[in-house]
Amino acid sequence: MIKKVLVANRGEIAVRIIRSCRELGLPTVAVYSDADRKAMHVLYADEACHIGPSPSIESYLNIENIIGAARKSGADAIHPGYGFLSENPVFSERCSREGIIFIGPSSHAISTMGDKITARKTMTAAGVPVVPGTDECITSEEEALSVIDQIGLPVMIKASAGGGGKGMRLVQKATEVKSALRAARSEAKTAFGNDAVFIEKYIESPHHIEFQILADGHGNAVHLFERECSVQRRHQKIVEETPSPILTPERRRQMGDTAVAAARAVNYQGAGTIEFIVDSQLNYYFLEMNTRLQVEHPITERVVGVDLVKEQIHIANGLPLTLKQELLEQNGHAIECRVYAEDPANNFMPAPGRVTHIDIPYGVGVRVDGSIYEGFEIPLFYDPLIAKLIVWGKDRKEALERTRRALQEFKIAGVKNNLKFLERIVNAPGFVLGDYTTHFIEENKEALLKDDPCDSDCEDIVIITAFMEYIRLMEKASPGEMTALKNNWKNYSRIRSVLKL
Ligand code: ADP
Numbered sequence: 001m002i003k004k005v006l007v008a009n010r011g012e013i014a015v016r017i018i019r020s021c022r023e024l025g026l027p028t029v030a031v032y033s034d035a036d037r038k039a040m041h042v043l044y045a046d047e048a049c050h051i052g053p054s055p056s057i058e059s060y061l062n063i064e065n066i067i068g069a070a071r072k073s074g075a076d077a078i079h080p081g082y083g084f085l086s087e088n089p090v091f092s093e094r095c096s097r098e099g100i101i102f103i104g105p106s107s108h109a110i111s112t113m114g115d116k117i118t119a120r121k122t123m124t125a126a127g128v129p130v131v132p133g134t135d136e137c138i139t140s141e142e143e144a145l146s147v148i149d150q151i152g153l154p155v156m157i158k159a160s161a162g163g164g165g166k167g168m169r170l171v172q173k174a175t176e177v178k179s180a181l182r183a184a185r186s187e188a189k190t191a192f193g194n195d196a197v198f199i200e201k202y203i204e205s206p207h208h209i210e211f212q213i214l215a216d217g218h219g220n221a222v223h224l225f226e227r228e229c230s231v232q233r234r235h236q237k238i239v240e241e242t243p244s245p246i247l248t249p250e251r252r253r254q255m256g257d258t259a260v261a262a263a264r265a266v267n268y269q270g271a272g273t274i275e276f277i278v279d280s281q282l283n284y285y286f287l288e289m290n291t292r293l294q295v296e297h298p299i300t301e302r303v304v305g306v307d308l309v310k311e312q313i314h315i316a317n318g319l320p321l322t323l324k325q326e327l328l329e330q331n332g333h334a335i336e337c338r339v340y341a342e343d344p345a346n347n348f349m350p351a352p353g354r355v356t357h358i359d360i361p362y363g364v365g366v367r368v369d370g371s372i373y374e375g376f377e378i379p380l381f382y383d384p385l386i387a388k389l390i391v392w393g394k395d396r397k398e399a400l401e402r403t404r405r406a407l408q409e410f411k412i413a414g415v416k417n418n419l420k421f422l423e424r425i426v427n428a429p430g431f432v433l434g435d436y437t438t439h440f441i442e443e444n445k446e447a448l449l450k451d452d453p454c455d456s457d458c459e460d461i462v463i464i465t466a467f468m469e470y471i472r473l474m475e476k477a478s479p480g481e482m483t484a485l486k487n488n489w490k491n492y493s494r495i496r497s498v499l500k501l
Helices: 011-023 040-042 063-073 089-097 109-115 116-125 141-151 175-191 249-265 297-305 308-316 396-409 419-427 431-435 445-449 454-476 479-488 492-499
Strands: 005-007 028-033 046-054 076-080 155-159 168-171 196-200 207-215 221-235 235-241 270-278 284-290 333-340 357-359 368-370 385-393 411-413
Touching: 005 063, 011 040, 011 308, 011 368, 011 385, 028 040, 028 063, 040 046, 063 089, 076 235, 076 308, 089 109, 109 116, 109 284, 116 196, 116 249, 116 284, 141 155, 141 175, 141 196, 141 270, 155 175, 168 175, 175 196, 207 249, 207 284, 207 297, 207 308, 221 249, 221 297, 235 297, 235 419, 235 492, 249 270, 249 284, 270 308, 284 431, 297 308, 297 333, 297 368, 297 385, 333 396, 333 419, 385 396, 419 431
Parallel strands: 005 028, 005 076, 028 046
Antiparallel strands: 155 168, 155 196, 207 221, 207 270, 221 235, 235 333, 270 284, 333 385, 357 411, 368 385
């Protein structure tokens, strides 16, 4: 049985994992780089080990230093979170050689699913539908054109080692093949050190719908239904919801069964996600498997009523799943909004800096998984995801209304962020109707990204007016009331910064 968990990650996911460990009574060890000395996961864990300089390649991706930290702290298990080393088969293998439990699947499952060409072949052999295309690596324009002859245009050229939407090019005309092939290969080489690419039919106006699965070492596997992840910018998710507004019960059941079959085909153990691309007729095709916890896992937790991190630990302890497929159901509706320190108006450029003020929303049905606090310096070295707002409602309408309310309450000052952009998404007619595809942001760019110079000025005027009211109340207040007023004055530090006090 696991006795102490080292969390080989940072930010909101490290905090989230530590929370479940704490509920299980498991001591935790955080790891941190120079830039993260004062990060929330470091403050929150029972112990913390420094693992190197700020660039991730020298710290969060440094296998030797992380294994060293586990040895030093006596951790007998490592949870990799997502990103960083979570899908690195060498790391998973190294943990087992060191006698450390890797809270995740075997290195075989990671490498089979981590390479998109191998995954396509494995899935085809298991009878899982894949997007029409090639299972071979394409190196020349001639090879590409001959595949296109068979499947027709448009197509996607995709990196076999791909992730994060990198190394992917859309080809609509035969004359674009040469340059798209060159661009995809060179981007893949730079991002993944591997320039293998393949070709898939481009699915027009698709949905990205993924299924959460859990599988143990005793032959049991279940799915925990879907997450609709079609709101994407640059092929990366930004708002997710469950249930999907477009799935019928019948198609949901079929896709769930297919997801379980896909996991079984690689003897999967742990939590994983089978991603599908779905066309307008609800035909679905395997896109890839993510052999780890997903950023958007909390919406599944909320609607299905499980703690996925605890399930991962349970499975890593070699215990059989206690969940039964026939007893699992979706209860209500959940929406996740990813809060980034970035500038949507400036091509979503990351915007690191010091957080001078934060108001986190609370109340019925609201969960915030975050990692920032007032005074925290968001480092420029890592992904700018700083918090996730997860909202539950008894149905989609209530979840949507509650998300809007929570986003209105959410305030972050000091760094540029996408809160306003998220608010516009959840108010956009297409989103409200549940009628959107992966092109939603691109198609609504103007409305979602409209420059609103008035925003910050208006906000300042509201703050100044509120401040005058505050002074008026303070003048009349008794000492007890004054303390209460001060404590309740949520925007106090923001007011100070606006008024330069
Ligand atoms: P990555 O591993 O880089 O995230 P995926 O294969 O998961 O790449 O695809 C990411 C996104 O790119 C999908 O959610 C979808 O929006 C788009 N996409 C990928 N393949 C196709 C395709 N064949 N047709 C249309 N869109 C696609």
